[in-house]
Amino acid sequence: MTNKKTIDFIKSLFPNKDFIPLHEPRFLGNEKKYVADAIDSTFVSSVGAYVNKFEEMMQDLTGAKYAVATVNGTSALHMALVVAGVKQGDEVLSQDLTFIATANAISYIGAKPVFLDIDRKTLGLSADKLEAFLQEYGQKGADGTTNSRTGNRIAACVPMHTYGFPCEIDRIAAICAEWNIPLIEDAAESLGSYYKGIHTGAFGLMGTFSFNGNKTVTAGGGGAIVTDNEELAKFAKHLTTQAKVPHAWEFNHDHIGYNYRMPNLNAALACAQLEQLAAYVENKRELAETYKQFFSEVEGITLCEEGKDAKANYWLNALLLENREERDTFLSETNSNGVMTRPAWTLMHKLPMFENCQHHNIEVSQWVEDRLVNIPSSVRL
Secondary structure, X not given: OOOHHHHHHHHHHOXXXXXXXXXXXXXXXXXXXXXXXXXXHOOOOOOOHHHHHHHHHHHHHHOOOEEEEEOEHHHHHHHHHHHOOOOOOOEEEEEOOOOHHHHHHHHHOOOEEEEEOEOOOOOOEOHHHHHHHHHHHEEEEOOEEEEOOOOOEEEEEOOEOHHHOOOOHHHHHHHHHHOOOOEEEEOOOOOOOXXXXXXXXXXXXXXXXXXXXXXXXXXXXXXXXXXXXXXXXXXXXXXXXXXEOOOOOOOOEOOOOXXXXXXXXXXXXXXXXHOOHHHXXXXXXXXXXXXXXXXXXXXXXXXXXXXXXXXXXXXXXXXXOOOHHHHHHHHXXXXXXXXXXXXXXXXXXXXXXXXXXXXXXXXXXXXXHHHEEEEOOOOOO
């Protein structure tokens, strides 16, 4: 077994376990207390004190003026795109290497994703490739920017902070501002990550987060939108509450709405988890440093690291192997020996739903897809 040394090392980091998951949740604080309190209050659905507290905690964490709690990260991104004005037939620039929720949320509107390349250093959307695409295909007009190849309006740009590593979001923001394209950050994986001292999700018009069970902190489900725009925040909260016009008893609705608000039960869990975020991130960064020291002496394997201007949460540690064959051997041997590992996601343009979408200069995305493996990254007890 060629990867026995690595398997034994990972097992030593998570002792007394027959199977080591990729990322499992930890409940070490007030989770049971807050959930019990929510149950006792009888407010267990989308109205309750913990929903309000969760939104306040997200504002404090990210520095955003407003936060809107949603049922999951995908719904948060969907709503952010809607309130940003993305319409059916529009195009949204994103990256080819991303979790499918990014592309799905764009598609829910009837818009079409355009897949650009990633940066090898950050694994997120490449600012250079974004700029090159717009210089080649972008056409500025009174109503924004259109794609000269398709004639469609480019209604938004959605970079994703892959595995918690911040992309060069300040450069991306500047490019989007130059081309009058709204920037919506998919920060689903980067809660607790910072770029140049600013929390991810706070650079664009809006940022969205996920609190799925495999994230750094979890609400079981759950998501959030953050923004400094009061009008957009109010509209997002309205649409996620079935667009019901406030009234003591009447049921009037003024838009097609969505049942996207986070239940109070989930918010109670989220609040308890957010209280521990700083400690969890520090724990995960210590694990990343331990991995760094180990893999620095392993030939043919490179650990992905944060950039000089970034402070990553290291949600999932990622390795780059020498080629796809080595990657597949590593995946087979680790998973067969009780260590859960996973490859990068299949590139979006290769999936049948998106094979007709425009993709542009995705050489790095393909290179990374052939080599990347995620390894166990849970908070260690």
